[in-house]
Amino acid sequence: MGRVTRKRRWTAVVVAGAAVAVAGLLWFKPWALWVDETVNEALPSAEATPRAPRTGAPSVPAAPSPAGPVTVAQGRFISHEHATTGVVKVVRLADGSHTLRIEGLDTSNGPDLRVWLSDAPVKEGTAGWGVFDDGEYVDLAGLKGNKGDQNYPLPADVDWSAYPSVSIWCDRFDVSFGAAALARA
Template identity: 35%
Template sequence: MRFLPTLALCMGLAGLGGITPPAEAQTTATAIASGQFQDTGPRYQGSGSAVIAQTSDGQTVLQFGDFSVTPGPDLEVWLVEADAPTSAAAVLASSYISLGPLQSATGGQTYGIPSDIDASAYGSVVIWCEDFSVLFSVAPLR
């Protein structure tokens, strides 16, 4: 009698072999540009990769891999036209667009890039403190 629940469970699991992942899990992306986050000074450090990619459904996204940055208040992710700004003044002197608040100070993240934005026109990704106008980290794109 006690083998019946086990048998039922095994029979139920046997039918799971034909399940396929959701379509979004099968989406592939083609890299357009990429770079590595760098420190901008002894107090502000960043590491990890930044990749601008086009997904198979035509969306352009910014993906962070193995990402880490010094935590701070009101951090945002910006695309900046400057190739490798090293100061807040250089960031503000360049054209830029905010992709929104930083999701987390660590880990993989994905940000949508609006369809009316030409991502190839931007030379860097920066982590920017909006409250104090401070450059926390920069990833020059190639």
């Protein structure tokens, strides 16, 4: 009888250990550190679409946009929890909308990475790792890829100038992978 009880205990310990290991792997996603996701989006444009000519009518070219995309603020990423490089820009499009553009991004991949506008100051080193969720922030979207060029439309009801920094934020572990201070262009 003691032998059966001991065997059941060991089985329960092994099953529980396996469950904890699987849960830990799913939570930490360590394989993400070795998997790169590259995104190469072009800068969005808000140009007029050319109209198709009517039959027998001469072709009418599209009217030029009143103003092309204009960079109104920008900054360079500094590294926090993970080595992060690239440039971030706030770009005003011809239709008056704004887009956050990240160019040449190179950072580690990770679980639940987000792009945040924040009112927190960008600080070097470990002092800057966790400051971005201390104040006000706008979660723009999940990071599309850990490498390349990507765009994040800024909501029309958000005054982006009230948020002088951008963070690649790991929401799972509440830490900044890298951040950039935005300066008016």
